[in-house]
Amino acid sequence: MADVVFDKVCKLYPGATAPVIDxxxxxxxDGELLxxxxxxxxxxxxxxxxxxGLETISSGExxxxxxxxxxxxxxxxxxxxxxxxxxxxxxxxxxxxLAFPLKMRHLPAAEQARRITRVAEMLQLGELLERKPAQLSxxxxxxxxxxxxxxxxxSVFLLDEPLSNLDAKLRVQVRAEIAExxxxxxxxxxxxxxxxxEAMTLGHRVAVFHQGRLQQLATPQELYERPANTFVASFIGxxxxxxxxxxxxxxxxKEAAILGLRPEQLEVVSCERLAALSATLTAVEYLGHETxxxxxxxxxxxPLIARLPTRFMPPxxxxxxxxxRGQPYCFTSEGRACP
Numbered sequence: 257m258a259d260v261v262f263d264k265v266c267k268l269y270p271g272a273t274a275p276v277i278d279x280x281x282x283x284x285x286d287g288e289l290l291x292x293x294x295x296x297x298x299x300x301x302x303x304x305x306x307x308x309g310l311e312t313i314s315s316g317e318x319x320x321x322x323x324x325x326x327x328x329x330x331x332x333x334x335x336x337x338x339x340x341x342x343x344x345x346x347x348x349x350x351x352x353x354l355a356f357p358l359k360m361r362h363l364p365a366a367e368q369a370r371r372i373t374r375v376a377e378m379l380q381l382g383e384l385l386e387r388k389p390a391q392l393s394x395x396x397x398x399x400x401x402x403x404x405x406x407x408x409x410x411s412v413f414l415l416d417e418p419l420s421n422l423d424a425k426l427r428v429q430v431r432a433e434i435a436e437x438x439x440x441x442x443x444x445x446x447x448x449x450x451x452x453x454e455a456m457t458l459g460h461r462v463a464v465f466h467q468g469r470l471q472q473l474a475t476p477q478e479l480y481e482r483p484a485n486t487f488v489a490s491f492i493g494x495x496x497x498x499x500x501x502x503x504x505x506x507x508x509x510k511e512a513a514i515l516g517l518r519p520e521q522l523e524v525v526s527c528e529r530l531a532a533l534s535a536t537l538t539a540v541e542y543l544g545h546e547t548x549x550x551x552x553x554x555x556x557x558x559p560l561i562a563r564l565p566t567r568f569m570p571p572x573x574x575x576x577x578x579x580x581r582g583q584p585y586c587f588t589s590e591g592r593a594c595p
Contacts, residue, residue, distance in 0.1 A: 516585030
């Protein structure tokens, strides 16, 4: 396996006024599963494509295992990539799809057979080896795409939204399989996703991107409990963090211009005298294990979401009074977390 370092890497397309990736400093440890997450168009897939050699680097340096790879052809980088659409050859069997990258490298037939047998056993593909992709389910095709990357025994594995074409139940299953596979292999993996649940459950660390810039690199727990700015605070967490003007809550907030409250920090109380905030109920979502209350603060029509661990379904239009558990998150007027 190998470590990966982006050293002030930029990507600027000809004629563009702003870089797609701007001054990226990012180090991925040997054997780490790093998840890159962010909204559409934030540049996360471009990071993988530069690492794979499918996009050129405008400036900065990219290193794999200490070696500069900016000018290397994709085949010389020892990187394997799993694409969103699986990119399987429809006219080939599973066995032939797995063998294809090995034949391109002119590996001996015995070595090809050894690798295919090993990966087929690892991914439970043994009974599917003679089938064509059209005869496979979405989860099976995803495993074949993973297998075609794994047979290469590359130094770094890149996964670009590999679960986006699967239904919700299958995503959970395959996500667990990927996490177990990474642990077993000790592989260095960079995994791109739009889905914050995937990011928080899979990643040893998570890199949050917005508009081509790395916003925060941290463990899932740190991202949730100590967001670096209001973008990370509102992007990580479902439902998102409530962001309010600091003047709405009394307290010694010092430099804070914006206060953040996670939905689970809001507790419904019986009277206004006990409340820090009062709001009008606009919608209720009962999810079985919890209830989400969507409200608006009366004076300024600011949205406020509360998460309750019990069934609670008052009529729409009810005025609810909320106490606050714990301390609010504090942010400056520029959106940075207060020291």
